[in-house]
Every structure is written in C-alpha cells, then in structure tokens.
Amino acid sequence: MRIAVIVGSNREGRFGPTVSDWFVPLAEQHGDFEVDVIDLAGLELPVVQPGWRTARTPALNELAARVGAADGFVVITPEYNHSFPGHLKLFIDLHRDEWKAKAVAFVSYGGVGGGLRSVEHLRQVFGELHCAPIRDGVSFHGAWEHFGEGGPAHDAQGAAGAAKTMLDQLAWWSQTLRDGRTSRPYSV
Numbered sequence: 349m350r351i352a353v354i355v356g357s358n359r360e361g362r363f364g365p366t367v368s369d370w371f372v373p374l375a376e377q378h379g380d381f382e383v384d385v386i387d388l389a390g391l392e393l394p395v396v397q398p399g400w401r402t403a404r405t406p407a408l409n410e411l412a413a414r415v416g417a418a419d420g421f422v423v424i425t426p427e428y429n430h431s432f433p434g435h436l437k438l439f440i441d442l443h444r445d446e447w448k449a450k451a452v453a454f455v456s457y458g459g460v461g462g463g464l465r466s467v468e469h470l471r472q473v474f475g476e477l478h479c480a481p482i483r484d485g486v487s488f489h490g491a492w493e494h495f496g497e498g499g500p501a502h503d504a505q506g507a508a509g510a511a512k513t514m515l516d517q518l519a520w521w522s523q524t525l526r527d528g529r530t531s532r533p534y535s536v
Contacts, residue, residue, distance in 0.1 A: 349522050350382045351375065352418035356425040356436035358389040366495050367424050367457050367488065374511045375422065380519040384414055388435050397441060408442065415446040420453070420522035421479075422514075425466045427458035432466035440473060447474065449534035451521035453482040453514050462489035478536060480525060482517045486510045 353372055357364040368385065375383050392407065404412060425432045440447075452474045456463025464487055471481045486507060488494045494503065528534070 349380055349419040349519065349526065350384060350417055351420045351422060351518065351522065352384045352386050352415060353422045353424065354436070354439070355385065355387040355389070356423055356439075357433055358435045359426075359428075359433070362389065362426070363457060363491055364389075364424055364426065367455060367491070370495065370507075371422070371424060371455055371486070371511065374508060375515060378512070378515045378519070380515070380523075384418065386411075386414060388433075388439055391439070393435065393438055393442065397438060400444070412443055412446055415443050418446075418450065419526045420451040420518050421447075422453045422455060422518065423470060424455045424457075425463055425470065427456065427461055427463040427466040430461075430465045431469045436470075437473070440477070444477065447477040447479050448536070449525050449529050450479055451482055451518055451525055452479045453518045454485040455487075455511075455514075456485065457488040457491035459491075460489060462487035462491070478534070480521055482514060482521060484510070484514045484517055486514055 353368065353375060355364045355368045368387070372383060372385060375381055391411065398404065425436060454467045454470060456467045467485060474481050
C-alpha cells in the first residue's frame with residue numbers, strides 16, 4: 349500500500365523535518381507501506397485557492413495525482429495558536445475526491461499540548477472529506493526536549509511503540525478501505 353506522509357509545517361525554522369526524519373524510516377520499515385513524503389515547505393501552492401471548475405496547473409495536477417495514488421495518509425503537524433497551520437489547510441482544500449474513503453493518521457508535536465488540539469481540528473476536516481481518521485497517534489509534548497542532536501527521539505522505545513500501534517491500525521484501515529473502493533467504488 350502507498351501512504352503519503354504530509355509534513356504540514358512551512359514555517360521558517362520549523363521542527364517538522366526533525367519529526368519527519370524520525371518517523372519516515374519507521375513507516376518504511378513497517379513492511380506494509382510504500383512511502384511518499386509530501387513536504388509542504390517544498391511546494392509552491394497558490395496564494396489564492398482556485399475554484400472547483402478552474403483548470404489546475406501542471407504542478408497542482410501532479411500533486412493531486414500523488415494524493416490520489418495514496419491508500420492512506422500520515423499528517424505530521426505542529427500546533428499553531430491551538431490549531432494546525434493555514435498552509436496545511438490550503439493543501440487539504442486543494443483536493444477533494446483524492447481524500448475520499450481513505451485512512452488518515454496523525455503525528456503531532458508542540459509545547460505542552462503536543463499538537464493534540466491541531467489533531468482534533470484535523471479530525472473534523474478529514475471527516476468532512478470522507479476520510480477515516482485513525483484513533484491512535486503519536487504526540488510529542490515539549491517536542492524540542494524529545495529529540496537529541498541529529499534527531500533521534502530520546503524515548504525511542506515509547507515513541508516507536510506508539511508509531512507501530514498507529515501504523516498497524518493505518519495498515520488495516522488502508523487495506524480494508526482500498527478493498528472496499530475496489531469492490532464497490534465510493535461515490536458520495
């Protein structure tokens with residue numbers, strides 16, 4: 349199965365790549381997934397969101413194909429002002445049918461809240477897009493204290509255990525929903 353790991357921060361000096369560098373190898377080693385990393389900081393998203401009937405640019409068509417090819421998603425998100433980054437919302441809103449009937453999991457990071465408020469908001473958004481949010485996730489409270497020089501998590505066993513639980517659930521849901529989309533196309 350193919351999962352897209354979406355690095356949701358594009359802020360200058362962002363911490364997202366540290367979390368992504370830790371998480372992506374775990375997802376690749378899990379054994380069920382082919383991983384496609386979509387880092388929002390490397391994308392040139394439009395400043396004004398195009399209308400649904402507006403033709404997409406070639407770059408947006410390529411991006412939509414990557415999102416559409418995924419069987420599931422992992423969103424790595426910080427918490428900004430008790431929610432997720434605006435750039436991530438724009439990325440999500442640029443797609444519609446590409447998200448439908450697919451599973452989504454979350455790895456969050458931040459201060460005391462560990463990004464959990466951003467995840468709660470994302471659950472609502474992805475539910476509206478007909479995605480199946482995975483119950484378990486990974487959250488780093490006081491994230492900057494959890495990673496050493498060069499990025500490995502200090503509590504490697506605890507964090508990796510949480511990631512494995514989440515990835516096992518993502519594998520089940522992604523496979524089940526892919527089988528469902530294959531046998532009975534989702535057309536809501």
